[in-house]
Amino acid sequence: MYEVYVAARFEAAHRLLGDFGPASRMHGHTYRMEVIAHGQRLQEDGTLFDIGELRQMADGLAASLNYRDLNEVPDLAGVNTTAEAVADYCWEKLAASLRDRGLDSLVVRIWESPDVYAAREDALD
């Protein structure tokens, strides 16, 4: 089994809804988004998937969240912006472009700091 990985970054504010102590106050993070695509076979050109193309997808998505208050991003309206929920959102956005491209599954990790992340991993059916 093969995998390819790219990382991108966005710097955003947010606040959690509910009883999350200090995380319920407006604060922010230098987010790191890691994207990992899995597949069974390399293509004839020696790639699983063009890393340059994967990077453009990740960079584009990160740019849409960069220098934003996540609670104000239209696509996240009504979402409690936990790291899990942001991973969920990014997973869906990226999966939409990665299905039917010879890949089996996709992981998206959202790091809020070097010591904390949440991730979603699912098949690309």
Add this chain to the structure above:
Amino acid sequence: MYEVYVAARFEAAHRLLGDFGPASRMHGHTYRMEVIAHGQRLQEDGTLFDIGELRQMADGLAASLNYRDLNEVPDLAGVNTTAEAVADYCWEKLAASLRDRGLDSLVVRIWESPDVYAAREDALD
């Protein structure tokens, strides 16, 4: 599938028992402990598991090993303190608090340096 990750640190001495060359001498590491919990579904508040609570568990465990000679820690009496054995010990300690909390499995990685770790991953039955 979702996962949440936290990291903690402890600075400890140890020596291995047996034929491990220089690692059989008293030496030490700036250990990094990574804790990853997996589960299938997010709760209504948008979390898999409260990362703040997971962090407190990891920090508490790391604090109990911090600034210690691992060969003198009572809970590790009779244990050859390989990175694998330390991972085993930390896995058991954390699993005791994480069972029946809606999680499927748990990974604990023990880094002895930025270039070496050992890990244990098992189901949280």
Add this chain to the structure above:
Amino acid sequence: MYEVYVAARFEAAHRLLGDFGPASRMHGHTYRMEVIAHGQRLQEDGTLFDIGELRQMADGLAASLNYRDLNEVPDLAGVNTTAEAVADYCWEKLAASLRDRGLDSLVVRIWESPDVYAAREDALD
């Protein structure tokens, strides 16, 4: 000449006032604060300054900014929260505790991301 260094972290939101493009929108960072104290001579116990004490000072200051919107921190009222201005503020706070302790100068660096920081360095007269 000797120096001792400690680092602390805080995760905060802010927005710049003025014509700073996207940085004028509410956003956030995982800030890293680096504190470096310089002096000429080690004391009899082999230290320039007790790193444990320096760390407590840095951690205390970071905690006062953690999980905050910097534009709402009372001590920063009226300050345009550029990285330079945050470095200035932290420098003054730390210098107040470090004068007359046998140190010559103090550096405070405020990292907004792994690729950007601003710093202030001045004598501890």
Add this chain to the structure above:
Amino acid sequence: MYEVYVAARFEAAHRLLGDFGPASRMHGHTYRMEVIAHGQRLQEDGTLFDIGELRQMADGLAASLNYRDLNEVPDLAGVNTTAEAVADYCWEKLAASLRDRGLDSLVVRIWESPDVYAAREDALD
């Protein structure tokens, strides 16, 4: 399940064959090779596999690629040196020494930069 991890580094030039834009030009990377071996049970000495021995294997392989143009390495003749293909090559080399040693599977990750890697994971049958 247990795993042990080591990392090694090599600094090499290469160019891709085919339509990869700027990556088709001669360029280079500070490569980081990560090696992860999985197994079910610890041995009596508290190890899954001697990390010191695994490190020697990884260091030896990295040394054979260090300060080289990958397109000129005899073992890579005819290979399009994508990160996937380099991972494939390193996986085969390491697997040859790791079979029948009580391990289940092996992962090799080849990082071209801190933001990009490709990996191969397969059973050690």
Add this chain to the structure above:
Amino acid sequence: MYEVYVAARFEAAHRLLGDFGPASRMHGHTYRMEVIAHGQRLQEDGTLFDIGELRQMADGLAASLNYRDLNEVPDLAGVNTTAEAVADYCWEKLAASLRDRGLDSLVVRIWESPDVYAAREDALD
């Protein structure tokens, strides 16, 4: 005294001329360029120098070297591409844009790997 820092990256091949052992062979690095500008006073907007503008300068320079064989870059013709010489070259390029902007001095560091760099620091007269 204040300073602002930005970092950029380029992935390039090169070979040294002369008796540098393996470094005389074609090889490559994931280079990291760090740029630090010093000055005495903050402006009214709370900045020493607009970090966004400094970043564009560094990114532009890094892009001109990215995915290149440094020995083939026209501006480096006749230069032995040691890390010191690359730092020299980048220092001159950036200094040309930073003079008469209220800054005192400039540092450029060229990292060939996380364990090696060379730097030039000089006044911006």
Add this chain to the structure above:
Amino acid sequence: MYEVYVAARFEAAHRLLGDFGPASRMHGHTYRMEVIAHGQRLQEDGTLFDIGELRQMADGLAASLNYRDLNEVPDLAGVNTTAEAVADYCWEKLAASLRDRGLDSLVVRIWESPDVYAAREDALD
């Protein structure tokens, strides 16, 4: 002014003498030693000082401390092994080999963790 930098690592145990709280217990660190040499002029071959040679010096010194209890290292007998004192010791060892080599000054930083270091900087007279 130019500088060249190399880093090396050693994993060692130690305990402080005196009233340093938990640091008075036997513990350990993954130490990182940074060595920076300064000089005014590049040589004809485009180097300030051969980084390969500097690296060998740093690696040799680090190896002599690796997998040791610093309190048992003969050269450190009678030394309270604070990070400052270890920096002092390493500075003297390296300076002995770097004098009269066209360099002006030398910095040695001893990191006990990614968040703490002590350093010595002095002229190479």
